[in-house]
Amino acid sequence: MNNIVVLFASDLFRGGVAFSASKLSTLLTEKGFSTAVVTYENLPVRYFAKTALGTSTLNCPYSRTSHKGALKQFFVRSMRYPYVLVAAWRFSRALAALERSSRNSEKLTVVAFTHAPIVAASFVKLFRPSRIRLIVSERQDPSKDLRNRLLRGILSWAYSNADLIHVNSPALPEILKREFGVTNTKTTLVPNVIEAASADTLAKTSMSLRQGIEKRQIRAIAIGRLAPQKALYLAPYILAHLQREGFQISLDIVGDGDPQIIQEIAENAASLGISENVRFIGEHKDFRDKLGNYNLGLFLSNWESFGNVLGEYLAAGIITIASSTEAGLINYLTDGQHCLKIPIVGRENAAVSSEPMLAAQRLADLFNNEEKALKLRAQALQAAEQFSAEKHAARFSEILFAS
Missing domain, CATH: 3.40.50.2000 (Glycogen Phosphorylase B;)
Incomplete structure (x- = not known):
C-alpha cells in the first residue's frame, strides 16, 4: 500500500x-x-x-x-x-x-x-x-x-x-x-x-408527500448550477401541464449560473402563466436540511457526469423526475421503480415536444395514487442505500x- x-x-x-x-x-x-x-x-x-x-x-x-x-x-x-x-x-x-x-x-x-x-x-x-x-x-x-x-x-x-x-x-x-x-x-x-438524509428530513418529506397527495399540491425543487448542459427550461412546461391537471404547483430553483438561462426559464414561466409559482432562490451552501419542504425533485439535464443532486433527492425520499442522460447515476436506476425518467429534449424543441406533457401525466398518476407514490418513495430510498x-x-x- x-x-x-x-x-x-x-x-x-x-x-x-x-x-x-x-x-x-x-x-x-x-x-x-x-x-x-x-x-x-x-x-x-x-x-x-x-x-x-x-x-x-x-x-x-x-x-x-x-x-x-x-x-x-x-x-x-x-x-x-x-x-x-x-x-x-x-x-x-x-x-x-x-x-x-x-x-x-x-x-x-x-x-x-x-x-x-x-x-x-x-x-x-x-x-x-x-x-x-x-x-x-x-x-x-x-x-x-x-x-x-x-x-x-x-x-x-x-x-x-x-x-x-x-x-x-x-x-x-x-x-x-x-x-x-x-x-x-x-x-x-x-x-x-450518496449521503443518507436525516431522520427529520425523511419524516418531513413523507409528510409533504402525503399532504401533496391529499391536497393535490406539488411543491417542486430543482437544485444545481444553471449551466448550459442543464435542461431546466423543461420545468415550466411540466408544471404548467400539472396545473391543467388540477394541481396546485410551485417550484423553487436553488443555484446560480448564467443570467440568460435564468431569464429564459422566467420568460417560459411567464408565457405559460405560472411566473408567480416559480422562485429563484439563488445559491445556498447546503440546502439538504430544507428538502423536507418538497415532494417533487427535478433533475433535468442534457448530459451528466454522475448527478449528486439526484442522489440527494433519492436519499431524502422525494419523488423525482430525471433526464435519461447517457451517463450518470441514472444508469443505476429503473424507470418507474426508483424515479420517473424523461427523454432528452433539446432547448429548440422544448415548446413543441410532447415529453413534458407525458411526464406531467405520469406525475399526476402518481400523486393521484398514494399506494403507488409511497412504493416509489420506498424503492428510491433502497436504491440510495447502495451508494x-x-x-x-x-x-x-x-x-x-x-x-
Missing part, C-alpha cells in the same frame, strides 16, 4: 467534483491513509476536506464561472490551458515537499480529478514514472464536456499515461473506449457517495491496496 495518497482537484469551491474530492479525502483519512489535497486554484472553500497531510493550492486559474468581472473572466479563459505547464511544475514541487515532510520513500498515489489537473499530473508522471502511480478519476462525460479536437488529443494522451482510470458511471467505460480508445481493462467502476460512504471507501481502499 502507498503511504501517501494525493488528491489533485480543480478546487473545493463548488460542484460535484469538489464535493467528491473532499468526501473521498475524508473517507480515506478515516480509513488510515495518509491523504493530502492539492487544488488547482485558490477559491473560497465550500467543501472542507479532512486530511492527514493538509490542503494546499497551486493558485492557477481554472474555473470559468467562479471569477466575477469581465477582465477576470478574460484572464482565466486565456490562461487556463497555458497554465497547465505551470501547474505541472508547481504540482511537482508540492509532491516533493510532501515526500520530504513525511519522509516517504515509496511511490506516491495521485488521484487526479477534472481535465486540467489530470493533464498536469500526467506531465509530472512523465518525468517521474518510478515515483508516481496515477489514478485518473473521470467523473464527467468527456465526450460532451470537451469538443475541441486538440484538447481531446491532449486528454487522450493523459488517459494513456494513467495507471488506472476510475469512473463513477457504468456508461463511461464504453464512452472512453469509443471516444478516446481507452481499453476497458484500464477502467474501474466506483460510484459516488453509502462505507461501500465507497471500501472499494477505493481495494484499489489503493492493490497498488
Whole structure:
C-alpha cells in the first residue's frame, strides 16, 4: 500500500467534483491513509476536506464561472490551458515537499480529478514514472464536456499515461473506449457517495408527500448550477401541464449560473402563466436540511457526469423526475421503480415536444395514487442505500491496496 495518497482537484469551491474530492479525502483519512489535497486554484472553500497531510493550492486559474468581472473572466479563459505547464511544475514541487515532510520513500498515489489537473499530473508522471502511480478519476462525460479536437488529443494522451482510470458511471467505460480508445481493462467502476438524509428530513418529506397527495399540491425543487448542459427550461412546461391537471404547483430553483438561462426559464414561466409559482432562490451552501419542504425533485439535464443532486433527492425520499442522460447515476436506476425518467429534449424543441406533457401525466398518476407514490418513495430510498460512504471507501481502499 502507498503511504501517501494525493488528491489533485480543480478546487473545493463548488460542484460535484469538489464535493467528491473532499468526501473521498475524508473517507480515506478515516480509513488510515495518509491523504493530502492539492487544488488547482485558490477559491473560497465550500467543501472542507479532512486530511492527514493538509490542503494546499497551486493558485492557477481554472474555473470559468467562479471569477466575477469581465477582465477576470478574460484572464482565466486565456490562461487556463497555458497554465497547465505551470501547474505541472508547481504540482511537482508540492509532491516533493510532501515526500520530504513525511519522509516517504515509496511511490506516491495521485488521484487526479477534472481535465486540467489530470493533464498536469500526467506531465509530472512523465518525468517521474518510478515515483508516481496515477489514478485518473473521470467523473464527467468527456465526450460532451470537451469538443475541441486538440484538447481531446491532449486528454487522450493523459488517459494513456494513467495507471488506472476510475469512473463513477457504468456508461463511461464504453464512452472512453469509443471516444478516446481507452481499453476497458484500464477502467474501474466506483460510484459516488450518496449521503443518507436525516431522520427529520425523511419524516418531513413523507409528510409533504402525503399532504401533496391529499391536497393535490406539488411543491417542486430543482437544485444545481444553471449551466448550459442543464435542461431546466423543461420545468415550466411540466408544471404548467400539472396545473391543467388540477394541481396546485410551485417550484423553487436553488443555484446560480448564467443570467440568460435564468431569464429564459422566467420568460417560459411567464408565457405559460405560472411566473408567480416559480422562485429563484439563488445559491445556498447546503440546502439538504430544507428538502423536507418538497415532494417533487427535478433533475433535468442534457448530459451528466454522475448527478449528486439526484442522489440527494433519492436519499431524502422525494419523488423525482430525471433526464435519461447517457451517463450518470441514472444508469443505476429503473424507470418507474426508483424515479420517473424523461427523454432528452433539446432547448429548440422544448415548446413543441410532447415529453413534458407525458411526464406531467405520469406525475399526476402518481400523486393521484398514494399506494403507488409511497412504493416509489420506498424503492428510491433502497436504491440510495447502495451508494453509502462505507461501500465507497471500501472499494477505493481495494484499489489503493492493490497498488
